[in-house]
Amino acid sequence: MGTRSVWNGSISFGLVNIPIKLFTVSDSSNEYSFNQLDEKGHKIQYKRWCPIEEKEIPYEEIKKGYKIAKDEYIIIEKEDLDKIKAATTKTIDIKEFIDIKDFDTVLIEKSYYVSPFTDKTSGKRKSKQKESVLSASTKAYRLFVSSLKETDKIAIGKVVLKDREHLVAIRPYQRGMVMHQLMYQEEITPIDEIDGMPGSESSVSSAPIDEKELELGRMLIGNLTSSQFDATQYSDEYTKQLEKMVTAKSKGITYKTEEKEDSLDTSNNLLEALKASVQRSKTVKN
Template sequence: MGARAISSGTISFGLVSIPVKLYTAASSEQVRFNMLHRKCGGRLKMQYYCPVDDEVVERGDIVKGYEYARGQYVRFDDEELKSLEAEKSNSIEIVEFVPLDTFDLIQVERSYYLGPDKGGDKAYRLLGEAMREKNRVAVGRWASRGKEQLVVIRPYRDGLLFHQLYYADEVRAFDDIDTGATFQFSDVERELAQKLIDQLSSDELQAEKYHDSFRERVQQAVDQKVAGEQVTVAPEAPRAHVIDLFEALKQSLAKEGAKEGPPLKPPKKAKETGTAAEGARPRRGRKRSAS
């Protein structure tokens, strides 16, 4: 049975229009729990409570408010918010094509597969091949759920992938992150780190070999409870002790089966550089918006 499309639209650029269908590319499979009353086991319902009037508020008496100052709100009813929504359209308007390597995955909010709709097969294929040959992706706009979304369309396998993006001002600036002190590493430390990377390297990511072990344990516990069995809890593995970086690299290489070679001498203690070497906190970069 084929996948079911969740929406349809038309990719447009210049005088070209490509009818397409959108399909869910990924969704969470986490185990979900309901809130129950411990006393009787009944499922609980969510209610809205007003502490000022000491009463439960019915849905018809609820309005939305934007907090512009602490404890101060401006109100909006559904009709007012409806009037502010982007005009509904099935058009995915391509604005520009940019190099693939300028597209940062940190901006991706969610992803969809794109497939051709009736009559769009040839143009769909041509767009994908042209972008692949030029090593570029399409940047566009799409009105969805009342909002104008920033999107990217890129070649994927023998088709197209559609990414809904965060806007630049929604991505936190990395310059605000304290990345710690800087160090001068010895050649021996660099060599050990690179050898460990080589030991753990693969030609490609095989995502199917990784599993959500927590979800599997929860599902096993659920199955046991349904069957009336006693739930068993596996003991925790002992935590590794924090040791010297050089020794940690050596032990990691040995654990991964590194080939025997000439013994490596411990390096001299790495020196910190800059203000961090003097025991001060490293300066943070100037705050700016992500681009």
């Protein structure tokens, strides 16, 4: 793998200890970002400004603060944070195993690839003892992956990353494993608090769904169902268009987008919308 690991440690459960490395799943190197400029194209700079004393504050004088009331904060010193700082650990401590079907993907915040630990040190001759240890570690990793696959289980554990304790889920993925950094339940907004969500206080009662509409709905889903999901057929079309536009403007060329056909407006008639959608899905599938 060309990327560098972001964390080295081990997976621990029972008396088993498996040395591993973590790698970020996403690649942000191709993302476009914009700078803020004035009308003459000069880059805007930002100052750490105190509006009360009307002066710029040097970085070394900046403090962390926690808001307790309007315009009222308490200063949190580094020493205060050190008192509650999570103990440094290099272990993913597995707490339990759950069925894959019971895993709620809404909890996922970030994902990492999990690879077996290998010593890539070049120019140094490895001893037979060291090679034996690495071989045993790789075998333990493969055994763990196979065990999870055979039992359709996901491992739930805790690990300290960047001085914060995280809840994580580890599952088999293709030839290896992936670790999901999870949000805690208290960080999830209850669905009943979402405006307009069915069952919430703000939801609006709607007309009942008749059998014809339900039948067309099932038919539409059936026509658009694939035998196997292939993520490679999807790409970021917006970024591609943005890249073309930036390239054109850098060359002084006016960028033009292709005009799309207007879609049929059936927003006020659910039955007609379903019929039109089913007909269109037949054409797409064929």
